[in-house]
Amino acid sequence: xxxxxxxxxxxxxxxxxxxxxxxxxxxxxxxxxxxxxxxxxxxxxxxxxxxxxxxxxxxxxxxxxxxxxxxxxxxxxxxxxxxxxxxxxxxxxxxxxxxxxxxxxxxxxxxxxxxxxxxxxxxxxxxxxxxxxxxxxxxxxxxxxxxxxxxxxxxxxxxxxxxxxxxxxxxxxxxxxxxxxxxxxxxxxxxxxxxxxxxxxxxxxxxxxxxxxxxxxxxxxxxxxxxxxxxxxxxxxxxxxxxxxxxxxxxxxxxxxxxxxxxxxxxxxxxxxxxxxxxxxxxxxxxxxxxxxxxxxxxxxxxxxxxxxxxxxxxxxxxxxxxxxxxxxxxxxxxxxxxxxxxxxxxxxxxxxxxxxxxxxxxxxxxxxxxxxxxxxxxxxxxxxxxxx
Numbered sequence: 001x002x003x004x005x006x007x008x009x010x011x012x013x014x015x016x017x018x019x020x021x022x023x024x025x026x027x028x029x030x031x032x033x034x035x036x037x038x039x040x041x042x043x044x045x046x047x048x049x050x051x052x053x054x055x056x057x058x059x060x061x062x063x064x065x066x067x068x069x070x071x072x073x074x075x076x077x078x079x080x081x082x083x084x085x086x087x088x089x090x091x092x093x094x095x096x097x098x099x100x101x102x103x104x105x106x107x108x109x110x111x112x113x114x115x116x117x118x119x120x121x122x123x124x125x126x127x128x129x130x131x132x133x134x135x136x137x138x139x140x141x142x143x144x145x146x147x148x149x150x151x152x153x154x155x156x157x158x159x160x161x162x163x164x165x166x167x168x169x170x171x172x173x174x175x176x177x178x179x180x181x182x183x184x185x186x187x188x189x190x191x192x193x194x195x196x197x198x199x200x201x202x203x204x205x206x207x208x209x210x211x212x213x214x215x216x217x218x219x220x221x222x223x224x225x226x227x228x229x230x231x232x233x234x235x236x237x238x239x240x241x242x243x244x245x246x247x248x249x250x251x252x253x254x255x256x257x258x259x260x261x262x263x264x265x266x267x268x269x270x271x272x273x274x275x276x277x278x279x280x281x282x283x284x285x286x287x288x289x290x291x292x293x294x295x296x297x298x299x300x301x302x303x304x305x306x307x308x309x310x311x312x313x314x315x316x317x318x319x320x321x322x323x324x325x326x327x328x329x330x331x332x333x334x335x336x337x338x339x340x341x342x343x344x345x346x347x348x349x350x351x352x353x354x355x356x357x358x359x360x361x362x363x364x365x366x367x368x369x370x371x372x373x374x375x376x377x378x379x380x381x382x383x384x385x386x387x388x389x
Contacts, residue, residue, distance in 0.1 A: 008116030008376060011036075014093045015108040016101040022076040024198065025053045027074050033134065034055055036115060040122050047147045056148040060388065061118065062126030069319075070131040070162040070347070072337060073111045074138030074145070077103040083363035098366040105367045106360035110165030110353040110375060118378045121386075128386040131159050136199070138337055141181075141303040144172040145337045149345045150301045159314040162341040165353030167360060167367075168332065170374045172320040173351040175331040178307035178339060180269045181260040182301045184209065184280075186244075189292035190253040199251030200292040203244045205284050206255035209297070210239045212279050213259050227264055229331040235272065236262040258302070265307025265351070268296045273299075306339035308349060316348040323354065331359070352378075 003120050018029040034044045037059055047056040062068065080089045080102055086094045089102035099109070114132060116230035121130050152158060166173075186206040191199030216238045226233045236257060244255030280297040288295035310317060312329060321327055329350075334357055338349045354371035 008113045012109050012112035015112055016092045016103055017090055020076050021079050022137055026054060026136045030055045030057050033150055038302060040118050042118060042122060047151055050154045054144060056136060056144050057134040058148060058359050059132045060129050061121045061344055062123060062129035064157060065129060067160040068129030068131055068157045070133050071114045072133040073107050074135045076136055076139050078139050078361045085363050097369050100364050100366045100367060102365055105167050105355035105365050107353060109167055109355060109367050109372055112150045113372060113375045113379055124387040126386050130386060133254045135337060140271045142305040142337050142340055145340055149340055152345055159347055162347045162349040164336050164338040164351045166336045166351050167353050167355035168351055169356050170354055172317060172324055172329045173319055173332050174216050174310040174329045175265055176308045177262045177333055179260060179262055179305055179335050181258060181299060181303035183302050184257050185298045186255045188253050188288060189295060191251040193249045193251055193299050196251050200288045200295050202253050202255040203290060206257055208281055208284060210257060213237055213239055213276060223381055225264060230333055232333050233263060235267060237261045248281055248297040263314055265309035305335055306343045308338040308342055310348060310350060312341050314348050314352050318354055320350045323378050
């Protein structure tokens with residue numbers, strides 16, 4: 001067992017112990033990382049949310065020049081509420097060649113390996129800078145990293161490449177889908193159910209719009225467009241939450257529901273939403289207002305992040321494959337901060353990290369220790385690639 005492996009493992013244990021569920025602060029973890037970097041002579045800069053309760057962290061090892069590679073990851077995790085864990089989610093358990101704990105796969109093991117290699121990067125004379133970017137609130141819509149990218153855009157020396165360490169089994173991923181989520185409120189007109197024709201049923205009109213969305217989803221599945229490199233080769237849309245009505249004998253005045261798109265990265269989400277908006281306004285609202293002039297349907301965007309769409313011929317792709325020592329690349333259906341680094345930051349980006357998304361967000365979330373070793377081997381090759389000959 002190498003010294004860097006021991007350091008990485010200890011740091012992973014420490015990071016898991018911080019409950020950084022997205023609804024809570026990540027400042028204790030950020031303080032830990034800041035102190036650790038300080039102890040190795042690496043300065044950090046923090047970018048806080050408006051409330052001052054959360055922060056992104058950015059640090060650079062090596063020369064103060066343009067270029068270099070960002071090692072990017074998020075510090076927040078999803079809740080454990082209602083999940084049947086067999087151990088404390090925030091206390092790492094090693095069992096059967098695995099580390100079990102919330103965030104082991106998504107994605108504190110990657111963060112731990114990055115930090116474990118800080119002393120090694122710092123001990124060498126680097127010709128290419130290595131940047132560390134740890135964000136908050138990725139799990140609730142890739143919110144925090146936007147402020148970090150804004151800060152990068154204002155810097156004189158901008159990084160050239162970004163590697164997002166989400167769990168991919170240490171395979172280079174060049175593309176992922178984008179996401180848009182929407183809250184819909186249908187406002188009708190209440191009435192006693194014995195006089196139902198005098199009212200406007202919000203639930204029934206919401207159901208018609210939901211059926212329209214379901215028909216769109218079926219059309220995506222049958223007609224495409226398709227990209228067979230994705231596990232789900234087409235765009236999807238679905239309704240996930242619904243609430244309406246107050247009593248069995250009252251025509252419901254309101255109904256609220258949410259729906260989302262997971263779209264192929266070369267599609268325009270505005271074009272996907274347009275048919276839904278048109279049907280809601282020109283068909284449903286028009287009919288509803290015959291009986292209730294104030295009836296309406298409101299569609300509000302609540303979450304948005306772009307897809308990632310990196311060319312297979314990009315320098316970051318060949319560089320990443322060399323570090324992974326495998327000449328393959330893939331695409332994934334889940335979202336990451338990679339699309340924001342690419343589109344808002346103008347930085348070539350890939351996704352590549354230890355573990356698998358199938359283990360993320362689950363009770364007894366785990367990562368195979370073998371995956372951590374592969375990530376450490378990746379970092380060792382990166383160290384050799386950026387240091388002076």
